[in-house]
Amino acid sequence: MTTTHPTAAHQPAAPGARPRRSTAQTRRVVGWSVANVVVVAYALFPVWWIAALSFKDPSTLTDGDFIPSKWTTQNYRGIFQTSEFTRALINSIGIALIATVIAVILGTMAAYAVARLRFPGKRLLIGMSLLIAMFPPISLVSPLFNIERLLGIFDTWPGLIIPYMTFSLPLAIYTLSAFFREIPWDLEKAAKVDGATPAQAFRLVIAPLAAPGVFTTAILVFIFCWNDFLFAISLTSTTRARTVPAAIAFFTGSSQFQQPTGSIAAAAVVITVPIIVFVLLFQRHIVAGLTSGAVKG
Amino acid sequence: MTGPDRAAPDPATPKGPNALSVGARQERNLGFMLCAPAVIVMAAVTAYPIGYAVYLSLQRYDLRFPQLAHWVGLSNYGAVLTSPFWWDALWVTVVITVVSVAIELVLGMLLALVMHRALFGRGVVRTAILIPYGIVTVVAAFSWQYAWTPGTGYLAALLPAGSAPLTDHWQAIGLIILAEVWKTTPFMALLLLAGLALVPEETVRAAMVDGATAWQRLVLVILPLMKPAILVALLFRTLDAFRIFDNIYVLTSGSNNTASVSILGYDNLFTALNLGIGSAISVLIFVCVALIAFVFIKLFGTAAPGSEMERR
């Protein structure tokens, strides 16, 4: 399940030494350039559009221009002045982080067992996590809504952390067990023969080698939690635990007569930035993690 | 993490050939211990509530009058299944699912081929493509909404004056599909790319030597070898598309008959505050998803995801 880097092996050798490229080669280069540009444009178009919107002055907000004619940071200053947004941002970060940490810890334990140990009921566990991965969240919203109200955790952080970590557990178990399987068996045997207890073998040999996998899984789980909308609007009712995606949907604008477009756009950009940073920094890890569980390696 | 159980083996246990040895028992116990927390969490947060949802769906339960809740048997299901709203929503959901997954498959395959074969710029393409995957759905949905809203939108300005695509049934569904496709094609493409990477380069070259054209190589060699990856990608995406919620909520809120089953369930729960009907819809959606999954797993046979996890 290594990162899929299609090797350069199958490409014809680059004709670096030759002074002139043949027309066929030129055509290929142009063709691929066009393809690449199309893909990048496809991916970035809506992102650019909402970013442009967020920098528009209220007077030009409705001009429909693709590039703002008057740049302003007013929308950003606006949202950071209201507790409605800052509170939601804190909620989003806190809830996603805590859910990620718990899901990754529980997922690591289960994934290690799935990948390495022989015990009855393993099939059941795999089936169960597969089932949950396919579960429609809306089916859980109504019972959870009622249960959480009875337990008094409705509209609290735990009220969102619990469903988030549950729904990201299958993802975590899948990704991590693929990583664990990558670690050669012989290393554990060697550690045992070298005199390590199972705990030492895990701590000194397995854990350091699994770290990249754990990290990748954490990113994927975080993106999952960060992204959720349905639970966020269903299981919260105030700003106490409402995350940014839900808060945006309830934005009303700073005055009654103003459309919240600018604020929404600015808030949208703020919560998109961490994702873009992740993607830029850890592109390879994310691709590896996303495809690990799905394809036989 | 606790260490393995170091308790001395029970001396009374006969150590016949079929009795588990100390090592195997330790391994089993460790396995149970490591899995227990995840299993407990998953069971408590999904299995129990789904049971509770079934229970709720058999009650008349209006949140405004919780004390009037009482057992009504299957009548909520009767109400849902005879309601045109349910069938309309199911139809809309099926249309969105089928059309968007079909488009994604073709587009995703193209993207995967670009990423696999491009002479240069693979890293850039792969990074760019991850942005739609990573971006918060609601954010993307707002971007599309503003783009198509007359008076604000860049794209709306390209349309004939007076048209408001998000207020027309079919146009709105088209835009919902567009938003869905944009957001999830990268995921499809990455799964397909991983499948593509598993096709041995030498097999493709052999086909080339045998005189297959690029198209024949794709259709006769590459795609058949990618079948498991394609099926996995289709399964994941079909189930995911079937539960579509965020995009519709932001783009149309389900107006003009564009509600999916998830939107319908949400509205019944939180707008109509009817827990009984809402739960019945929830259960029906769960049944639909289970049916889809069942059909796919039947198609997969041994290629089902998870079967490979059994390998040790």
Add this chain to the structure above:
Amino acid sequence: MAEIVLEGITKRYPDGAVAVRDVNLAIADGEFVILVGPSGCGKSTTLNMIAGLEDITEGTLRIGDQVVNDKPPKERDIAMVFQSYALYPHMTVRANMGFALRLAKVDKATSDAKVEEAARILDLTEHLDRKPANLSGGQRQRVAMGRAIVRNPKAFLMDEPLSNLDAKLRVQMRTQISRLQRRLGTTTVYVTHDQVEAMTLGDKVVVMRSGVVQQVGTPQHLYDSPRNLFVAGFIGSPGMNFLNATLEENALRTSVGDLPLDDRTRQLLTRADAPRELIVGIRPEDFEEASLMGGRHGGHTFTVTVDVLESVGSDVYLHFTEEGPARTSELEELAVDSGLADTGVQEHQLVARLSAATRAAEGEQLELWMNTSRLHVFDPATGANLVHPEPTV
């Protein structure tokens, strides 16, 4: 350092499959013992049971004077070299070699000294601070060896430690392992599927097949007096030639003519109550081109058509075709192991090793001489070697 004793060791999996059946073996202190056999013969399972990496279903395993059946590996004080080397990729060479000492809480100075010493012996000193990923195959192999020797354990267990090296390096490392073992005098159990390695390395070779020990002995003994068809065919390269034979009054009738029987052989066959249909085995070096034999007498001379000649410089291998014996299960397994089963060749190829002076040419007839005093005669039903009986080990 210690002796290792296996008494009635059996490995049975939960599904009932038996990987190792009733192995009895005494490995003396300081002895170098090779477990050899085709893949799936149970040799690695046996090694893993000695290491404590697999449970023993039945039987007793002693290392030194302790029964260690239920002891985890760490309490057995053994070191192991893996086929994949199993170096810890996140640790330097130094940390890899010192890992066991670190776990045993040996103080830093002692541990460092031991690692330095081992590195010096294995010529790894300049690589001590590198990670395994930056080493060549041979260097990684030496680190794996080094990890074993720094501990000064009771025994070395080696699981095909050379099979990931290329042919040339393998020969060099073979000599080095042999020298190292002699120098340290540590009891060593070495698993391989390569009979050449088995012959060249060990004091004692244990041939296994389908979980059962076939024969135990010095390499020369196994070569000269194989107990059965399987050992005869497995040991030696190229392998022993087999022919169908019918027992006549004073000879063995085969497709290459009647092979005369000497008195000893005849007596042994009579005593063993040999059946009429037999399998005759003869090693490639027991042939020679008849015209090069000068005045020597005895043996049997016959004419063959040369299929293929392979010259290795010092010798020439001559391949010729004869009607072969019916495939017994042992011959079948040997064919699979040698890869012969996969070649699709149906005829029975025989190989003769001739002196380089031969004038044989492909496609032509040649008169061959066979040293009939070196014949092996097997019972097709049991596979037992009727002319080299030996008491059960």
